Amino acid sequence: MLVVIANDLPPAVRGRMKLWFIEPKPNVFISGVKDNVARKVVxxxxxxxxxxxxxxxxxxxxxxxxxxxxxxxxTKRNLTEISGLQLVIEKQNSLCDS
Structure with a gap:
C-alpha cells in the first residue's frame, strides 16, 4: 500500500498519479500497488x-x-523516530484565553 499526501503537485505529476491511485481529497492519493511498483512511483x-x-x-x-x-x-509536518518507530508530529494550535 502507498499513501501520498502533498501540499501542491505539478499538474503533470498529479495527472499521472490519478492513473495508479484514488484521490479521496485533493492531493491525497491512496493505492494498493505492489511493492515493486510502489518503489517506482516513489x-x-x-x-x-x-x-x-x-x-x-x-x-x-x-x-x-x-x-x-x-x-x-x-511537508508542514515533522518526522521523528522513537525506538525505531517513525512518527509524524502534528503542530498544535494554541488556545487563546477569553
Whole structure:
C-alpha cells in the first residue's frame, strides 16, 4: 500500500498519479500497488516533484514496523523516530484565553 499526501503537485505529476491511485481529497492519493511498483512511483515522485511540492509518502514495507515514511521538501509536518518507530508530529494550535 502507498499513501501520498502533498501540499501542491505539478499538474503533470498529479495527472499521472490519478492513473495508479484514488484521490479521496485533493492531493491525497491512496493505492494498493505492489511493492515493486510502489518503489517506482516513489522514485518518479523524487525525480519530478520540486521541493515546494511538500510530499509525504507512507509506504508499506516487509520489515518491522511495516511502513516507511519519507518526504520531499517542506511537508508542514515533522518526522521523528522513537525506538525505531517513525512518527509524524502534528503542530498544535494554541488556545487563546477569553
Amino acid at each position: 522514485a518518479y515522485l523524487y525525480k519530478h516533484c520540486p521541493a515546494d511540492s511538500g510530499v509525504m509518502v507512507f509506504r508499506r514495507i516487509p520489515e518491522t514496523p511495516g511502513y516507511d515514511i519519507s518526504g520531499i521538501g517542506d
